[in-house]
Amino acid sequence: MTGHREEFVDLHIHTVFSDGLFTPEEVVTTASRLGFTAVAITDHDSVDGIDRGKVLGKRLGLEVVPGVEMSCNVNGTDVHILGLFIDYHADAVTEFFARVRQSRLERAERMVNKLSELGVRVSFARVREIAGSGAVGRPHLAQAMVEAGAVVSISEAFERYIGYDAPAYCPKMRLEPGQAIEFIHANKGVAVIAHPGTYGRDDVIYTVIAAGVDGIEVWHPEHNNRTTEHYLEMAEKNRLLVTGGSDCHGGRKFGKVYIGDVRVPYRYLVALKRRVRH
Ligand code: AMP
Ligand code: ZN
Ligand code: FE
Ligand code: FE
Numbered sequence: 001m002t003g004h005r006e007e008f009v010d011l012h013i014h015t016v017f018s019d020g021l022f023t024p025e026e027v028v029t030t031a032s033r034l035g036f037t038a039v040a041i042t043d044h045d046s047v048d049g050i051d052r053g054k055v056l057g058k059r060l061g062l063e064v065v066p067g068v069e070m071s072c073n074v075n076g077t078d079v080h081i082l083g084l085f086i087d088y089h090a091d092a093v094t095e096f097f098a099r100v101r102q103s104r105l106e107r108a109e110r111m112v113n114k115l116s117e118l119g120v121r122v123s124f125a126r127v128r129e130i131a132g133s134g135a136v137g138r139p140h141l142a143q144a145m146v147e148a149g150a151v152v153s154i155s156e157a158f159e160r161y162i163g164y165d166a167p168a169y170c171p172k173m174r175l176e177p178g179q180a181i182e183f184i185h186a187n188k189g190v191a192v193i194a195h196p197g198t199y200g201r202d203d204v205i206y207t208v209i210a211a212g213v214d215g216i217e218v219w220h221p222e223h224n225n226r227t228t229e230h231y232l233e234m235a236e237k238n239r240l241l242v243t244g245g246s247d248c249h250g251g252r253k254f255g256k257v258y259i260g261d262v263r264v265p266y267r268y269l270v271a272l273k274r275r276v277r278h
Pocket of ligand 4: 012014069247
């Protein structure tokens, strides 16, 4: 994956505007120091970090691709779709994500209540404080649980309480893949199915392909060589674009993935750009 003497990019990175620990400036500084040509800022349900990244990127000579990561529901599975090159200043975009973030807040409160029924006391105010101006998510809740002494680690919080099959889990706002893809397209973005190897089943991937997705994220820290080969082949057969990224959360996510862990040759970004609608 690492091309010699070739420029490389990372097209999936979180910041403090969702559940990442780095500011947009820290992301850009790190990527620039590591020699990246471009990075995409792809927060969950927020485009608020993009401009800050772009300002510093311009000074440091690093291209910042605007992006966002949306969550969809496919037969009960939470499937993520990246919207790269989305028109992040469009009112339709900022207003939509403001709504989604509001529903994330209500969901976080529901999860706090479920935890309380299970005997785990965390303050919703503290969860909000940890999330700050970012889209609130389970990692913030997990951090509050660690602080409260209910669990010793973020992983334990997910395993025992807030993971997909755990007792305090609540689903997010329901969105069909077709709706997310249509929204991304209507706002000039390219839709890419994120980390396909993490859902444990390919029927959901075919559903998203049928819904009109443009690309597949084939390089990802949770993919091994076999998974990557498998999705490269699927992309080729279905004439889809391919992307990749670290999905860096700055150490908040288990596995501790950082910028630099995935390096995607620049030519894949070039191919992606050819697909962007103006
Ligand atoms: P949410 O969007 O609120 O459902 O939270 C999803 C986020 O939680 C993912 O993007 C990851 O950052 C994180 N996450 C999911 N599963 C785990 C896990 N088992 N351990 C730690 N973080 C996780
Ligand atoms: Zn996340
Ligand atoms: Fe994701
Ligand atoms: Fe992500």
